[in-house]
Amino acid sequence: MKNVEFGLDTFGGVTRDANGDHVPHPQVIRDLVDDAVLAGSVGVDFFGLGEHHRPDFAVSSPEMVLAAIAARTERIRLGSAVTVLSSDDPVRVYERFATLDAVSNGRAEIVAGRGSFIESFPLFGYDLNDYEVLFEEKLELLAALLTEEPVTWQGTTRAGLQDQRVYPTTAAGMKAWVGVGGSPESVVRTARYGFGLFLAIIGGPSERFSAYIDLFKRAQDEFTVPHQPIAVHSPGLVAETDEEARDLVRDGWFEMRKQMGRERGWPAPTPNDFDREIDGGALYVGSPETVARKIASTVETLGVDRFDLKYDQPVQHDAHQQSIGLYGEKVVPMVRDMLAS
Known part of the structure; x- marks a missing residue:
């Protein structure tokens, strides 16, 4: 198998304290910085932070938190998961x-996407009727900007640019992805603009996404662009035993699913939904x-x-810390061994 990377993502969800009460946003953000520092210390390759604008998530500005993490780490790569490009510039x-x-x-790293929620549209003055054109035009412009060459661009969602340079430049370019939930149109668009494909697999068996990966590769060939990397993002938690992990996650999973x-x-x-997603989803x-x-099965099946x-x-923050430690120190080495053999 090729050299596979392993990352951790978080939307900055508000955690619970020992009494079951919500932890205040400032403490959640400080805890996230500690999580990323721990992830870096146990060998995790990437740490991603999502952008949200609602009370159950603490991070509305991933780059600010990632900058704090950068100051306390040396190796782990840092990015969004995702940046809501449609309502940003x-x-x-x-x-x-x-x-x-x-x-x-x-x-x-930039992971650009439409986002899981729509709160940012009215917050920043965008019309949901422009949902498609906002993302299409802004992704096109971002792709041009990432070349770090003078950009000439014209659209309907912001002022045009004429031979415009944007600063600062980077030392060696910047990796960028598009977060995709599974629509063929989004996969083809990602290929056309030369981004990596970041697949959010949040329900059902992972093998059903094989067709999207095949489509992505074929689209890149048709557009005659270099093949870009493919990543998968899925929810989970690691504990010492299966029973402990299920007990930790169960109540919160049901609460979150009911709210959604x-x-x-x-x-x-x-209850069958919960067990089914763990056993085969x-x-x-x-x-x-x-x-x-x-994880080894998913990586091998999807390549x-x-x-x-x-x-x-x-869950409580200490369960997150336990999960991160086990993921980096035990899960990732096991997966690498499984893929090698």
């Missing part, structure tokens, strides 16, 4: 991440051995370049 996105790249000595169901019209989850919950076997575990289940 591509010029400012480039500038902020180029600055992070300088601060971190070349470790910054109320917002999006999903049916209420059942996209929930990587269990002992180091259980999670390692499942991806990186696997990211979204570890921020709604």
